[in-house]
Amino acid sequence: MANIKKGDLVQVITGKKQDKGGDRGKQGKVLEILPEQNRVIVEGVNYITKHNRVGQTQRGTKTGGIETFEAPIHISNVALVDPETKKPTRVGHRVEEQIKDGRKRSVRVRFAKKSGKDL
Template sequence: MARIRIKKNDLVQVISGRTQAKGGDRGKTGRVIAVYPETNRVLVEGINRVTKHTKAGDNQGVNTGGIQVVEAPIHVSNVAVVDPETKKPTRIRARVDSVERDGRTKQQRTRVSVRSGKDL
């Protein structure tokens, strides 16, 4: 299982799939709502929206059924974090800094944008 570098509340852009002209989501951006590391998927706000049919009585006491439009998870390889400086998709790396507290040296990991070198 690969380590997922995308975290909740990151601004991501869809980098693969059908273009927006053909009804897809490529090029759209959105915030990450949830991360599912066991399946390598992320849930992005406004991306990969699907229609869900619900039966009446299945909604915690509400007896109305119908069609709902909800976001579905998308694979983590199909999205990239948006660089805060250039507003373009970028890869992420980790910078390890040595921090000294109470006379002890501790290593601290910081997420860094590959494109601009700025902290995320």
């Protein structure tokens, strides 16, 4: 079971500090997960600029220019944010009994462990 999923609120825990132009300490929502590369794309974090060559479409409109978008960041460099304290925390799993259609099932559930100091 994955520790971080799409839609989770995460915080960047490594890299340059924000006052030096980095992203450490920024929080954002996970937009996409790339499991084969162990990377995540976080909203508002790790912006890059890409220069595209100018071209034309069939209708004659110009394409290209400078685009900015979020680049992937390694999953080990982000931590899940505890919804109560709004601080980064570790993720645990526990087994809970769930009754569905009169049957008992064991289901693994994620939960935020107690967040002490900043990670």
